[in-house]
Amino acid sequence: MSSFKFADEQLAGVYRAIRERRDVRTGFLPEPLPEELLCRLLNAAHQAPSVGLMQPWRFIVIRSAEVRRVVHGVFSDASRAAHETYSDERAELYSSLKLEGILSAPQNICIVCDPDNAKGHRLGRHTMPETATYSVVCAIQNFWLAARAEGVGVGWVSIFDPEALKSLLGIPASFVAVAYLCVGYVESFAAYPELERAGWEKRMPLEDALYSEHFGRPYLPEEKNS
Ligand SMILES: Cc1cc2nc3c(=O)[nH]c(=O)nc-3n(C[C@H](O)[C@H](O)[C@H](O)COP(=O)(O)O)c2cc1C
16 A cells, blocks of 8 residues: 555545536536636646646637637537538437537636747657647646646537637647637536437446557456466
8 A cells, every 4th residue: 555645535635526527518607717716727737747847738718708709710610510420319319419508608718738949858758749749738737636626617619610719819830729618606517428418429438448458358357368
């Protein structure tokens, strides 16, 4: 047993945040988040690991209803195009899904990556330059988990033409638009992913994603391996 382990209650809190984090698209409340709370969440994001200590994330906090309306238009165009790729029942199901909370969440946050920034001196990026973007995703997950622990809902919207989103928000061409988050207090947190509840997709058991020694070889606990 590690002497660095958190106290039981703290440990339970960490696992609870992980288990009960949800992607939220409905039930946002209009009350804005207090500034200190938003800063705590952004600080949690900013403490994420990053390749070469590059910290390539940049956060654009959007509160303006006007900006959110235009962003929502970019979402609607992309969602219409996505809908056209499905047919029959899947198309019907797609149109029944609520896939964003851009207008109802009082805070939106666009998180972008500066993939060519010199900070970090390219450590870890010589062979895998995409690790800059992976680092930004780590920051987003920190934000998401801290938000759940604070009782704040977060919904990730990716249904955009990224170039249209970048141009709308004045994001430099060399940056990557990684995520657009809808953030706010919520009526409730669902026990299950919305897409599972709607019948779009099911969660798979861990066993289906877990292998031993080589890709595809079923995982066996250590005692059964030897
Ligand atoms: C990279 C990424 C992009 C996503 N984009 C969308 C999106 O555009 N619209 C949406 O409704 N949910 C989006 N989601 C949320 C997923 O649908 C959700 O995480 C998944 O269904 C599991 O549900 P849970 O997060 O509540 O566990 C996205 C999640 C990730 C990680």
